Amino acid sequence: MKERSCSSAALIILAALWSVSAQADWALNMTEGVTEVSRSIYSLHMQIFWICVVIAIAVFSVMFWSIIHHRKSAGAKAEQFHENTTVELIWTIVPVLILVAMAVPATTTLIEMYDTSDSDVDIQVTGYQWKWQYQYLGEDLSFFSNLSTNPDEIYNKVEKNENYLLEVDEPLVVPIGKKIRFLVTSNDVIHSWWVPAFAVKRDAIPGFINESWTRIDEVGIYRGQCAELCGKDHGFMPIVVQAVTDEDYALWLADKKASIAAEVAAAARIWSLEELMERGEKVYQTNCAACHQVGGQGISPMFPALKASAIATKPEQIDEHIKIVLEGRAGTAMQAYAAQLSAVELAAVITYERNAWGNDTGDIITPQSIQSMLKSK
Amino acid sequence: MTSAVGHHHGPATGITRWLFTTNHKDIGSMYLIFSLLMFFIGGSMALVIRMELVEPGLQVVQPEFFNQMTTMHGLIMVFGAVMPAFVGLANWMVPLMIGAPDMALPRLNNFSFWLLPFAFFMLLSTLVMDGGAPDFGWTFYAPLSTTYAPPSVTFFIFAIHLAGVSSILGAINVIVTIMNMRAPTMSYMKMPLFVWTWLITAFLLVAVMPVLAGTVTMMLTDIHFGTSFFDAGGGGDPVLFQHLFWFFGHPEVYIMILPAFGIISQIVPTFSRKPLFGYASMVYATSSIALLSFTVWAHHMFTVGIPLVGELFFMYATMLISVPTGVKVFNWVATMFRGSMTFETPMLFAIAFIVLFTIGGFSGLMLAISPADFQYHDTYFVVAHFHYVLVPGAVFSIMAAAYYWMPKWTGNMYDEYLGKCHFWCSFVGLNLTFFPMHFVGLAGMPRRIPDYSIQFADFNLVSSLGGFLFGFSQLIFVLVVVKCVKGGKKAEAVVWEGAEGLEWQVPSPAPYHTFETPPEVK
Numbered sequence: 001m002k003e004r005s006c007s008s009a010a011l012i013i014l015a016a017l018w019s020v021s022a023q024a025d026w027a028l029n030m031t032e033g034v035t036e037v038s039r040s041i042y043s044l045h046m047q048i049f050w051i052c053v054v055i056a057i058a059v060f061s062v063m064f065w066s067i068i069h070h071r072k073s074a075g076a077k078a079e080q081f082h083e084n085t086t087v088e089l090i091w092t093i094v095p096v097l098i099l100v101a102m103a104v105p106a107t108t109t110l111i112e113m114y115d116t117s118d119s120d121v122d123i124q125v126t127g128y129q130w131k132w133q134y135q136y137l138g139e140d141l142s143f144f145s146n147l148s149t150n151p152d153e154i155y156n157k158v159e160k161n162e163n164y165l166l167e168v169d170e171p172l173v174v175p176i177g178k179k180i181r182f183l184v185t186s187n188d189v190i191h192s193w194w195v196p197a198f199a200v201k202r203d204a205i206p207g208f209i210n211e212s213w214t215r216i217d218e219v220g221i222y223r224g225q226c227a228e229l230c231g232k233d234h235g236f237m238p239i240v241v242q243a244v245t246d247e248d249y250a251l252w253l254a255d256k257k258a259s260i261a262a263e264v265a266a267a268a269r270i271w272s273l274e275e276l277m278e279r280g281e282k283v284y285q286t287n288c289a290a291c292h293q294v295g296g297q298g299i300s301p302m303f304p305a306l307k308a309s310a311i312a313t314k315p316e317q318i319d320e321h322i323k324i325v326l327e328g329r330a331g332t333a334m335q336a337y338a339a340q341l342s343a344v345e346l347a348a349v350i351t352y353e354r355n356a357w358g359n360d361t362g363d364i365i366t367p368q369s370i371q372s373m374l375k376s377k
Numbered sequence: 378m379t380s381a382v383g384h385h386h387g388p389a390t391g392i393t394r395w396l397f398t399t400n401h402k403d404i405g406s407m408y409l410i411f412s413l414l415m416f417f418i419g420g421s422m423a424l425v426i427r428m429e430l431v432e433p434g435l436q437v438v439q440p441e442f443f444n445q446m447t448t449m450h451g452l453i454m455v456f457g458a459v460m461p462a463f464v465g466l467a468n469w470m471v472p473l474m475i476g477a478p479d480m481a482l483p484r485l486n487n488f489s490f491w492l493l494p495f496a497f498f499m500l501l502s503t504l505v506m507d508g509g510a511p512d513f514g515w516t517f518y519a520p521l522s523t524t525y526a527p528p529s530v531t532f533f534i535f536a537i538h539l540a541g542v543s544s545i546l547g548a549i550n551v552i553v554t555i556m557n558m559r560a561p562t563m564s565y566m567k568m569p570l571f572v573w574t575w576l577i578t579a580f581l582l583v584a585v586m587p588v589l590a591g592t593v594t595m596m597l598t599d600i601h602f603g604t605s606f607f608d609a610g611g612g613g614d615p616v617l618f619q620h621l622f623w624f625f626g627h628p629e630v631y632i633m634i635l636p637a638f639g640i641i642s643q644i645v646p647t648f649s650r651k652p653l654f655g656y657a658s659m660v661y662a663t664s665s666i667a668l669l670s671f672t673v674w675a676h677h678m679f680t681v682g683i684p685l686v687g688e689l690f691f692m693y694a695t696m697l698i699s700v701p702t703g704v705k706v707f708n709w710v711a712t713m714f715r716g717s718m719t720f721e722t723p724m725l726f727a728i729a730f731i732v733l734f735t736i737g738g739f740s741g742l743m744l745a746i747s748p749a750d751f752q753y754h755d756t757y758f759v760v761a762h763f764h765y766v767l768v769p770g771a772v773f774s775i776m777a778a779a780y781y782w783m784p785k786w787t788g789n790m791y792d793e794y795l796g797k798c799h800f801w802c803s804f805v806g807l808n809l810t811f812f813p814m815h816f817v818g819l820a821g822m823p824r825r826i827p828d829y830s831i832q833f834a835d836f837n838l839v840s841s842l843g844g845f846l847f848g849f850s851q852l853i854f855v856l857v858v859v860k861c862v863k864g865g866k867k868a869e870a871v872v873w874e875g876a877e878g879l880e881w882q883v884p885s886p887a888p889y890h891t892f893e894t895p896p897e898v899k
Contacts (some may be wrong), residue, residue, distance in 0.1 A: 001620070001854070012385065026816075026835050026836070027819075027820040027832060028816045028820070029816075029819050030752055030819040030820070031820075033822070040748070041749055041751065043751055044746055044748055044749050045743065045746075045749045048742065048743050048746055048749065049743065052500050052742060052743065055739075056735065056739065059627060059706060059707070059710060059734075059735065060732065062710055062714065063710045063713060063728075063731070063732070066710070066713045066714045066715070066716070066718070067713070067718065067728070070649075070713065070714065070715055070716050070717065070718055071718045071719070071720075072650070072716070072717045072718060072719045072721070076715075076716070076717045076718070077717055078650040078651040078715070078716045078717035078875075079648065079651060079715040080652060081654075081715075082651075082652040082653065082654050082656065082813070083654065083655055083656075083657075083658075084711075087711070088655055088658055088704070088707075091703065092703065092704060092708045095699065095700050096700055097701070099507065099696045099700070100699070102690070102696070102746065103693060103696060105818065106692065106746045106747060106748055106749075107689060107692075109748040110685065110692070110747055110748045111685065111690060113748060113751070114685045114688075129525075130471070153434070154434055154435055154828060155434065155435060156434040156435075156436065160433060160434065160831055162831065163830070164433060164584070164829045164830050164831050165433075165828060165829065165830045182869065188520070188525065189518075189520055189521040189524075189525050190520075190521065190615060191516055192680060192754075192755060194755075194823070196752065196821045199748075199751055199752055200751075201680050201751045201752070201754060201755075202680060202682065203680050203681045203682065205609075205615050205616060205681065205682070206520065206609040206610070206615060207610070207613075207615065208609070208615075208616065208682060210681075210682035211682075224821070225821075225823050225826075226823065227680075227754065227755040227756070227823045228446070228518075228755055229514045229521065229824075229825045230521065231444075231512075231513075231521060231525060232440045232512075232648035233440060234440075234444075234823075234825060235440065235823070235825075235826030235827050235828050235829070236440075236825060236828070253689065299441065300507060300508070300785050301507050301508050301528065302508050302527055304780070312452075328598070330523060330610075331821065332524075332525075333525055355837020360893045
């Protein structure tokens, strides 16, 4: 009876392992990466690993040999020696020599990693709760990169895709073969921008600008994640970098700038309530729902509710509502969105918040009114 | 209960015995029971974490609660389980090992202990507060723990203050006791290693707990009184927080492992029936580890952007620590070599300590290589590393100590069969839990995430299964303790054949008052 329940438990465990194995791999080691630095780090990692393995084999074999041969049950008689200066000197000096041998290549690699001079492309990376902003310095181009995984996948309602939690709406696009310098900072708490394939990990710290660099060898899509606990959705702010050839990079730059210009132009036309609501819902899901929740109910007391709240329903508080969205609220997690979203997106999301979830005020905030508020400042 | 031995007084009766006691053995027992309770509370939080991480997707808890669990698990295990357990062992054993009648400051001793239940009641009460418990990790980096913290952070700060005061007072008591209360013929270089390592640990505590107290006070004024120590917006510096925290935090790591070194250095010679190899070098190695621990803190901060020279200094200093640590491991192995070993439960835990702590030491050496740390930092590789030094390190040493001295405390032998069951289940469980974390970490899984991409699914399932095995195995320990307190084969004064030291000169169970006249040390 006992045996049977044991073996059926084992079967269940095996079945569970098998079902996840269908999608996953049993990766054991660090990726070698696609840059010179990532490869030298990989080789440092393997060197120190093998040194540890050799020492472990030496120490543990003496130990287990003693355990087998010097046991009382095997008739061993204890000796009474308790020191030996020669041996003690040897096992102090030899490790020091090994460490010196290890420190030399580590120092060389570190010096290389810290050399951020002569870059070809400069990109400022700014961490926000919980997304990344990329600014191409000298290119007048800046955009946000948000997680694009369907919430239904997170909540197990639909099958997870192969890039689950490692996919974004707007990837960072960079050219291969160029020295790219990253200037990493943060708007709120500390984040850390990490792409394992480049071996670039830099903490994004408010008030500081940290430098790092990479030169990518191969065209491809490289994925990473925020590495420093940054609050509730720390696990949901991935990084996706698309490395392309020089020609593709130039094309992409032109394309991206054109679409931003189109968004600015769209602010001039008249938008209907339905259009604003449709656009506003998308903007809300991407930017606001993490804290204020999809249903607008918030999470008390850190993230106030918008549903049936005074701010989102009272006519006399329209200006205050817009002001908070544009400027944020100091001392809380509420960010200033004036520089993050376009006038159309701002108008749409505020309109959405005033009409969704039964708020039904009928208020229409136009992109033009947002623009005039921004100008008056 | 134990009848008063000899003349005037034994323990008081009823609850007042425990509330007002100034007896080192009673206070030691209370510390140990308290830490066991905290070990289970912190452990059940770990099981919530492991339950959520069984498979990708959010199933059991929401991310905000997950963060509260990781934070509280860390805080409770460090400040509530491991540290009080070592203080409890010091209380029980230091006077017995140096031939003193009690701790030097008995009333202070009572106060140190009774601060703790209040500190942890306050910390745990944050779980039911509006906005939830602290959710910023046990390292509570500002500004996540200041500007962006839940309102309960204030209670967290006062809980840390209380626990910190308790630790400082406890440490002062240990120092004063060891320096002044040794039996007249016990010179420093005759002290058992457990006493030596605790003396050094106590100095570390006195040196760094005030730094932690200052840091949380700066947080408090940032939150409530408009200062900007850690707020860049007001001219403050979030990186300053990390320097202060780790100036406390790195010596804190050694606070949790040096007494463990002491325990292992007591147990290995006993069951090898052979004197400890290199006693003097053990003392020097422990001291150099303690001194070096003040010069390595920024290795926790290799990616925050410290200058190249700083990066190199902290890398070299950290690598250097592996030398005295290595000496200790070699000494233990040399002690076992040509001994006459038996493998009772304390020895099993001690051998597992040596093997698994060494594995944790190796991953520590890998983490010291600063360029490679850029790939390891804040991944599960780090989680694997510090759990290997804390679980089979600190926790196993505490278990080993409990089995080793339990017959002395209770007067009864524990159930050897159950003890071995406890050991083997724990051993298998912990390796299943923490070894795969090396792999997912190297493959790129960040720590402190409630959900992960599907490539990490297999090993996380293994870790979770192991975690449950390890967690539930600890119930066997409770069973062993209860059985042993209730009865069992009577223990002799010298419980173990190869045991040396003053604690074995008193009868088992150790009478309520011992060494009222100082013993003679050989």
